[in-house]
Amino acid sequence: MIIFNSVSKSYKNKDISVHDIELSINKGEFVTFIGPSGAGKTTLIRLLLAEEKPTSGTVTFDGVNVHNLRRKDIPKYRQRIGVVFQDYKLLEDKTVYENVAFAMEMIGKSDADIKADVPYALDLVGLDHKGFSFPHQLSGGEQQRLAIARAIINQPDVLIADEPTGSLDPEGSRGVLRILEKINELGTTIILATHDRDVVDELHRRVVRIEEGRIIRDSKKGKYHE
Amino acid sequence: MSLRLDIQRIIKEGLIKFWRNKLISFSTTLVMTIALLMLSSLMFLNAGLSVAMSQLEDRVDVNIYFFPDVPESEILTLQDRIGTIPEVRDVQYISREEAFVQFQERHQNDELINRSLEELGDNPLGASLNVRAFRSSQYESVVNAIESEPAVSNSDFVERINYYDNKTAIDRLNEFNNVVRAVTVGATIFFVIIALLVILSTMRIAIFASKKEIRIKRLVGAEHRYTRGPFVVMGAFYGFLAAIFTMVTLYFATGWVADFTRTFFGGMDFKTYFTQNIFYIFIIVAAVGVILGVISSYLAIRRYLRT
Secondary structure (H helix, E strand, O other), rough: OEEEEEEEEOOOOOOOOOOEEEEEEEEOOOOEEEOEEEEEHHHHHHHHOOOOOEEEEEEEOOOOOOOOOHHEEEEEEOOEEEEEEOOOOOOOOOHHHHHHHHHHHOOOHHHHHHHHHHHHHHHHOOOOOOOOOOOOOOOOOHHHHHHHHHHHHOOOOOOEEEOOOOOOOOHHHHHHHHHHHHHHOOEEEEEEEOOOHHHHHHHOOOOEEOOEEEEEEEEOOOOOOO | HHHHHHHHHHHHHHHHHHHHHHHHHHHHHHHHHHHHHHHHHHHHHHHHHHHHHHHHHHHOOEEEEEEOOOOOOHHHHHHHHOOOOOOEEEEEEHHHHHHHHHHHHOOOHHHHHHHHHHOOOOOOOOEEEEEOEEEEEEEEHHHHHHHHHHHHHHOOOEEEEEHHHHHHHHHHHHHHHHHHHHHHHHHHHHHHHHHHHHHHHHHHHHHHHOOHHHHHHHHOOOOOHHHHHHHHHHHHHHHHHHHHHHHHHHHHHHEEEHHHHHOOOOOOHHHHHHOOOOOHHHHHHHHHHHHHHHHHHHHHHHHHHHH
């Protein structure tokens, strides 16, 4: 489904880069990218989202080189990927309800569908009572869960979660993992980027370890340290 | 998705965005109001100058003086023919008697002339036709058309056409008219560009405040119409609201300058002009405001939509 073929990305005046990445992710897989901060996990995600262009190599999604997409086709492509960003990237002047509803509006869902699905998604992440709040009125954990609700509302083919447990307590982290596992059971491919050892060990799924921009380990059912 | 639902959502989001960003909305609308006031002032100035110029032009005319023995029927036939020249606004026949009365009235205090008339004992004046064109620049072609009439080219009928006496004054008036119009058009273009730049800069600042939001929308897969649309709606709303503020300001401002403008523009005062054309002015100001708002927001957001 997703193939990184000899992908390298380097930045002028920056140390963060990835080198010669060979990676294949199948439909329905749950893959964890691990590694220290600055290892290149987020760069891979940005390349997959066509937010960045690789210096060399190709990234394909269902056989299509995502960096050859025309500008007008990129939104449709991104709609197939739900993303929980490390810094949440919530729309500050929209309420909790509107942040999730917006994701449905932009793919043309009817008002009736939005009225039915948004409360369900907010209930799933425990924010059903916060519908009228604005993001700045939420705690870090609540913002994280709102980002998850927005990412899953359209049942994307792939869900990318970049450090989704970074600001959560252990119980909150477990809650987020349960949600991700549940979504994965429904057939969605999950890419989780984290450097939280407990999370990786608890999941016991495919682990791709990245250090200094290179894949140094790819285990089918791995743990943080092996 | 239905286009109606799409547009409905974009408009709704634009209005909500306007309302939730009150400070930015207020300041942007205020700047747009100032720009619209600048443009509408030009509209008033244009109207004032047009009135003043047409009043000057009204004072210009051409008289065809006939010999005293020319039959009235010939002159009246010529009057009808001149009346059919497209550039001619009106042709007035002044009979010998009327000319004599007017002459006497004009010179009633002139002893010498009164005594001369008494000695003559008869009306020495011929009839005349007073011709007025729509514009002062049309007199040359009007006179050419008149001169091609057989009754005029017949030297036994026409004593004199005073166009050639007034030609220098008419040419000067035409030149002045052309200069005034050129300056007005130049000033209008200049201030329209200034207004557009001011509005564009203001809109860029307003949209700069939302650049994070634009980026997020793009990352979560929003198509351009969903990202750009609400800002364009907001721009249109700024323009419409600015047009209303402009009309309110103009209502008071034209009242304050009414007396001054009445004196300056020869009878036309801005207050009367405003109240008589209020609907027309509002349509123009609102259309300009909305169009400038839409164009400037469209241009301002373009840079954030590039991949």
